[in-house]
Amino acid sequence: MSQTIKAAVLSAGAWSQSSHLPALKADPRVQLVAISSPNAEMAANLGRQFEVPHFADWREALAMGPEIVVVSSPPVAHEEQVIAALEAGAHVLVEKPFALSAGPARRMRDTAERLGKVLLVGFGWPAAPIFALARHLIDAGEVGRVEHMTMHLAVNTRALLSGGTDGGWGGKAESNTATYTDKAISGGGSAAVTMSHQLGMVEWLVGEPIVALNASTFPPASDIDLHTTVNAEFAGGGSAALSAASTYPYLARPQWHMALYGGNGQLWADSVADTLRLVRANGETVEYRGPDASGVYDPGAPTKALIECGFGAPAPAGLTARLAARVVAVTDAIYLSSKNNQKLQVEEQ
Structure with missing residues (x-):
C-alpha cells in the first residue's frame, strides 16, 4: 500500500476552508491534488491559500485521480458528485444533510456498497x-x-x-x-x-x-x-x-x-x-x-476518518x-x- 494518498475537495466553501482543507493539509500522508468551487474567485482564493490546483468545474478536479474525495456541496448536488467520485474509484466523505430525500440517500449508499467503497457522512x-x-x-x-x-x-x-x-x-x-x-x-x-x-x-x-x-x-x-x-x-x-x-x-x-x-x-x-x-x-x-x-467539536474529525479509511481502516459506525x-x-x-x-x-x- 502506498505511503501517501491523493485527495480532492469538491465544491469547497466556508466550511471546507475551516475544516476539511486544514485537516487534509495537516496530514503528511495526504497529497491534496485538487479543489473545486463553482465560485471561481473562491476556488482561486482557496487554491492560493492551500497551495493546490483549483477548478470551477468539479469534474476537472475529479479527473486529477484522487483516491479520497470530500464532497462539500449543498445537498441538492450530493447524489451526482458522490456517485461520480465513487465510480471514479475514490472513498468519499460527503457533508450532511446527506440528501434531500430518502431516494437519493439510498442510491448513494447502494452505489458505495456495490463498488466496495467507503462512503462517510459528516457526523463528527x-x-x-x-x-x-x-x-x-x-x-x-x-x-x-x-x-x-x-x-x-x-x-x-x-x-x-x-x-x-x-x-x-x-x-x-x-x-x-x-x-x-x-x-x-x-x-x-x-x-x-x-x-x-x-x-x-x-x-x-x-x-x-x-x-x-x-x-x-x-x-x-x-x-x-x-x-x-x-x-x-x-x-x-x-x-x-x-x-x-x-x-x-x-x-x-x-x-x-x-x-x-x-x-x-x-x-x-x-x-x-x-x-x-x-x-x-x-x-x-x-x-x-x-x-x-x-x-x-473537532471539525476535522470526519476528514481524518476519511484519511484513515483511505489507508484501509473500516468506516466508523457513527459516520x-x-x-x-x-x-x-x-x-x-x-x-x-x-x-x-x-x-x-x-x-x-
Whole structure:
C-alpha cells in the first residue's frame, strides 16, 4: 500500500476552508491534488491559500485521480458528485444533510456498497470525548437496555437560516445564503441542518433505529424551520424526546443536553460544562469532567476518518452512509408529521 494518498475537495466553501482543507493539509500522508468551487474567485482564493490546483468545474478536479474525495456541496448536488467520485474509484466523505430525500440517500449508499467503497457522512460528534465516553459506558452495560432518553441541541444557526452569510466557521469565506434558505437546495431548516447530527447521534448511542414519531416545527408550516420537536419510538420499545433549536450567536459551542435512562443506570450529559454523570441502579454516582468529558467539536474529525479509511481502516459506525440514509428517512417523516399533525411510521431503509 502506498505511503501517501491523493485527495480532492469538491465544491469547497466556508466550511471546507475551516475544516476539511486544514485537516487534509495537516496530514503528511495526504497529497491534496485538487479543489473545486463553482465560485471561481473562491476556488482561486482557496487554491492560493492551500497551495493546490483549483477548478470551477468539479469534474476537472475529479479527473486529477484522487483516491479520497470530500464532497462539500449543498445537498441538492450530493447524489451526482458522490456517485461520480465513487465510480471514479475514490472513498468519499460527503457533508450532511446527506440528501434531500430518502431516494437519493439510498442510491448513494447502494452505489458505495456495490463498488466496495467507503462512503462517510459528516457526523463528527461521535468523536467528541463526552459522547465517545457515553458510548463506552453503554457498551460496558452501565445503562442496560435504553428505555427513554431526552436530548436537546442548540446551535447558533438562526442567522444562516434567516439569510445571513456568516456561520461562525472561523474562516474568511462567507456561506451561500441559498445553501441554508432554499429548501430545494438544503432540504429544510433545523430538522435537516441541525437535527441530522442529533438523529445520527441517537441511533449510534442507542443502537436501535427510530421506527415511529410525531413532530412539530416552528414557524409552523415554514419551509425553513428554526426549531424542531420530536417524540420518537425505537425498534426495541424505548422512547425519546428530541429537540433542536437555532439560537443567536451568544455562544460559539453547540449546546447538547442529554439524559438517558436504562434498566441498569442513567447518564446525564452537558457538552458546554464538559460534564458526564453516570448514576447506577444502586444510587452510586460517577462524575466525569474536563478533558475526558469534553464537549468540544473537532471539525476535522470526519476528514481524518476519511484519511484513515483511505489507508484501509473500516468506516466508523457513527459516520456510515447506512446510518445517514436512515437519518434522511427520519427527517422526511419529521417534516411530513409536522405538516399533517400525525404520528408516522418511519419508512424502512
